[in-house]
Amino acid sequence: MKQAQMITIDANEAVARIAYLTNEVIAIYPITPASPMGEWADAWSAAGKKNLWQTVPVVVEMQSEGGAAGAVHGALQSGSLTTTFTASQGLLLMIPNMFKIAGELTPTVFHIASRTVATHALSIFGDHSDVMAARATGWAMMPSCSVQEAQDFALIAQAATLEARVPFVHFFDGFRTSHEIQKIYQLSEEQIRAMIDEELILAHRQRALNPDHPFIRGTAQNPDVFFQARETVNPFYQACPEIVQKTMDRFAQLTGRRYHLFDYVGHPEAERVVVIMGSGAETVEETVRYLVDSGEKVGLVKVRLFRPFSVSHFIKALPPTVRVIAALDRTKEPGSAGEPLFLDVASALQQAQFGPEWSFNDPPRAIGGRYGLSSKEFTPAMVKGIFDEMKQPQPKTHFTIGILDDVSGTSLPYDPAFSIEKPEEFRGVFFGLGSDGTVSANKNSIKIIGENTDYWAQGYFVYDSKKAGAVTVSHLRFGKEPIRAPYLIRQANFVACHQFNFLEKFEILEYAEPGATFLLNSPYPPDKVWDHLPRSVQQAIIDKQLTFYVVDAYRVAREAGLGNRINTIMQTCFFAISNILPREEAIAQIKKAIQQTYGKRGELVLQANYQAVDQALENLHRVEVPGKVTSTFDRRPPVPEDAPEFVRKVTALMLAGHGDDLPVSALPCDGTFPSGTSKYEKRNITEFIPVWDEEVCIQCGKCALVCPHAVIRIKAYPESYLKDAPPTFKHTTARGREWPEGTAYTIQVSPEDCTGCELCVQVCPAKNKRETRLKALNMAPQRPLREQESENWKFFLSLPEYDRRELKIASVKGSQFLEPLFEFSGACSGCGETPYIKLATQLFGDRMIVANATGCSSIYGGNLPTTPWSKNREGLGPAWSNSLFEDNAEFGLGFRVSIDKHEQQARELLEALRSEVGEALASAILDADQSDEAGIYEQRQRVRELKEKLAGLDRPEARRLLTLADYLVKKSVWIIGGDGWAYDIGFGGLDHVLASGRDVNILVLDTEVYSNTGGQMSKATPLGAVAKFAAGGKRTPKKDLALQAISYGNVYVARVAFGANDTHTVRAFLEAEHYPGPSLIIAYSHCIAHGYNLKYGLQQQKLAVESGYWPLFRFNPLLIQEGKNPFVLDSRGPKVPLAEYMYNETRYKVLNKIDPEVARKLLQQAQQNVEDRWHLYQQLAQSWAKLVEPAKEAES
């Protein structure tokens, strides 16, 4: 056996490599946390990397996981070695095909980065609820516990499936294993080849559908034979475990790594044994070893083949001395007699009792427990808690561990202080921003250490659920012993804080153990920094006797021309201080890594990074720690004291990073959370905020319209209110004849919620006449303004809202006096989607119900801790929910149907109660005109009166009407989602809802790519753009969804771009909502996935329209009835070359750098498409006009 090569790698990459090398066809659909596997495969395929048989596998991206499974099924049936990667809902969508694939005895392996299935909430994190939902499909199931095993089992499963003909689900824990970087033994291509039996591949080919030797598969069967036919497969399942074991044995011969269907670890005479699968097994194993060393008789059975579950192998794996067996499940099946692994263990024990393998002194008791849902930490302390419970005479079963269940009392107690971390191991925790490169630097460091020393290495990364100002925490372990610790570091001997202002926000030094080293990126030099630290930080440094270093990394980065990328600088400092490698060698290795990472991006980039490395060392200083606390300030409380109780008691803990401590009773039982809590989270993530110059302002309202986070707002109010204004509160007289005498006007910025995107400054059309670089809004440092403007913001919010009935809301100016009911979301700074959502809430928020497809908008709109969908002073506001990714249009249609039914019943009841409530009131309500704000306002008043009357009526009809009366006020149903939903996975449903004729408003936030999962191509991706799965530039044009919708003739359709024409956008929203049938708004949304500074997002929108790429139009079927042309082209024909638009964005430009010839051709083609489409639209407009004209003539 050759010495195996060691690499540091995460499981996604390791598994993808095996799958790629051993397959020919890969059909995928992106889903967290499995997406990287598909992306690796696509990247290799694009680069022409070959598989074991020296051919390049085909990678196809489908429109959904259901589609991917169908394509996989088809490819398998036609004889290709085929695989896919997925997780969570994705796996659920594959289940129908999985039944078929198994029923037809088809060999394949699906690799699953196990992820929580959405229930009361979505979660992107890891547990086994997805694979457990696929148990009934008849697939073999192999869980792997670590990155090493994930690679190994990917191969073992592939080899075994070919022989067994039973398809395999190979799964490993999402994020915890899929994204953990570990040093592992890499399988060589020779080893992989030696595992795959060519004869079995030929057999698979021969079973394929082929017109040259035709047969029929997939018949429909009747009661006479279906049952018997279904039982024909039994021998295959009976043989499967032995085949897997044989395959494992062959693998052991080739690699030296020996696995069994059930692997036992622990005391040979253990009395207490845990049975577990997945990464938790690693934690249990380490804890068992520790406890056995301390004299405890405990053990562990690691499940390697969960299905088919081999009772005999399982029983044989247990020591005969075992008295209690705890089966741990990382999933929850409410209402079952136990979770899946427990049920199998209990059933196995029951079945084995009378069989030959039964060897126990006493029949062991089986208990079951749940742990680790949604990547909840599972630590040695918890394992010890379980083993302690197992000592009890009546150990608890169906327990939970790792939470405090004060509702049902399921949770086991444990001592969180129990730790088995090895003192000699390096444990580092690094706090950074997503944008500063901290994680990529750490990934680099792990590679350097893992591949250049004999240290074992592990890296795990915790990301933010907010997109703007996203915080990352990296957990790195290095040691002389293999690292089996799939849980976060609690006590580190190295803590690095890459952002100075984090000290005010997070309890960073909580992670530092006494005597640890603390590295801080500080704008202050070593002799000045102390007084700028919060009190608690100073105290911790003194108490824990930390060795404290500072470096001004931002200055070094700036000087090297690296902007805000401090990654290589902080990495260099880390190596310089940690002494894991000799300093010179470390520097050489960092430079080598830089060469590998950045080399292809050119000498200029390389040199800048080298310079940063060299400069880092010169700027790294140790701080002499004074003996006393001197600071006058400290960390701020996470939420203000006057926040509502739920926010103070629940949200605040989550914000402070203590959500794990919340007991079950603190959380709602059905996923219901209060609206509008984002306002209590003051994130303070920007250094610069816009400042209003009331002298220069022309009061156009554009700034408020474009603000993605609703932090810049406008009010008009009676001057009399100003008597209570704070001294620095700005105001001027409201311009225009529409205002009564004495109306004041203010534009106010919330300094602590602003993300500093500058869109407002960019859009501001007013220039200072003396100094034209100044506008009515100018960016200024936030820190000196923070307190003052916060006070002003508070006062501003206390001012009354202007009467909606009096505003001209059809204009940009008028609409921006309306209160936004979507605020301070977690969207990216400069987001191009949120201004549309916010506008809808301004116009219709007080009567709006929203179905939101999964994607960016559901994450920034619904990811805890806080909620941006809010309510107005009267307590009215959007009711919001997210069902799934694929079903959003249908979900929203359900709202409409239900609301219409409510309204109909309310009207029926009101008819019946006419005399009791009063004729006049009843008629007024039933005949109300609710076509404008005034009409809706008056109806609300009437309904209020009705409810008062109903409350006094003692009739069942009155009580029923009381619960339905609010539906007599017009409700506005909105179906919101991105292009991935509307163009791809949800298109079938969207199309059906458009065809339904129902009054729903569909808003498609079109970023032209799967933004939330990292830029995969969708059918909205334009020709020539580079995206994942279109690495060489997309070769087909964007689908014209608008045109498809127009073809129905009775759907209102608008294509808008607020950066190009904001008035048009406002008008389209109003018309769409007013239209009594289905409406579709396709909204151009600039996005970070386009690759440019989003402060220029509005200019790009303008260019998109001016180049003819994004023609603005409205198709309003109501106009047909009026004898007018329904198709109104609202923008002019192409007037700037398309290249002027495209080549401002990396998604297009990068292709020119990769392959200029292809880029040129695609640009030409794209330009041609733009012109052709413009002609088509013109013709459409003309032909509609022709259609309408005769009708008009006939009428007259």
Place this chain on the structure above:
Amino acid sequence: MDLSTTYMGLKLKNPLVASASPLSRHVDVVRQLEDAGTAAVVMYSLFEEQINHEIRELDYFLTAHSEGHAEALSYFPEPETYNNLHAEDYLEHIQRLKQAVDIPIIASLNGVSSGGWMRYARSMEEAGADAIELNIYYIAANPEVSAQQVEQMYLLDVSTVKEQVNIPVAVKLSPYFSALANMAKKLDHAGADALVLFNRFYQPDIDLENLEVVPNLTLSTSNEIRLPLRWIAILYGRVNASLAATSGVHTAEDVLKLLMAGADVTMLCSALLKEGPGKIAQILSDMMDWMESHEYESVEQMKGSMSYKNVAEPAAFERANYIRVLQSIK
């Protein structure tokens, strides 16, 4: 009739050269230029600054939002290699043009720093360019930088490029030198094989409605030949470098005047952009008509005939001519 001329050692069939413009981006247009009689083509400029900017920008945006969000560790696929990071497409275009036409192709390099663009000069030579035109685009806006420093920078650039390549190197100048004749001499010494007079800078304009400074590209008119005409006349016979006239060449008369002032070649841009490659043929034919009717035998014969050195009253080129011009209006 012999229209041939020699420009920095290149034997040209006539003195009409297409100056740097977008026309050279298209192989078929360059073919049309050749067919119309153009003697040589200067390619569109390779902007060093822009290449560097694009490299930095690409590096930044490919990485900008990566590793920040659990669901999206990156936003772009990164290719194995970039085939056009350092203007490889420009270099390939030189090759394409060289294959497509027989007339000399002069590559144009626009840069501001010494050092950075040397690699491109060498690559241009390797790609087959017959000569290089250096376009040193520098607006001396910094009050701390003296005229001497600016001149030094030009000279250093020229001598460095000359050291790198064996093909001729022309320098395209701005007219904003205090002592242009002296500067020309220094450039001559630094090794410039030709001086191209002058660069027409994009002059900024103000958009009154939007209060913005906007670039404003206006095409030249024949009036503009007077500036190069004066300086070519002054420099003729006093520097070794060839002289090229550019700015405002629209008609055969313009060409004839500049040749008589001492230009070895005249370069056309606006005229071609406005009227297409065929314009060259028309100018050539007009030129020959004029030469025939005025009994000129060759371009060489007239070259420099009206230069400072050869005119009856050379002071006319030096004088401010203020009063006489005003009087002539009367």
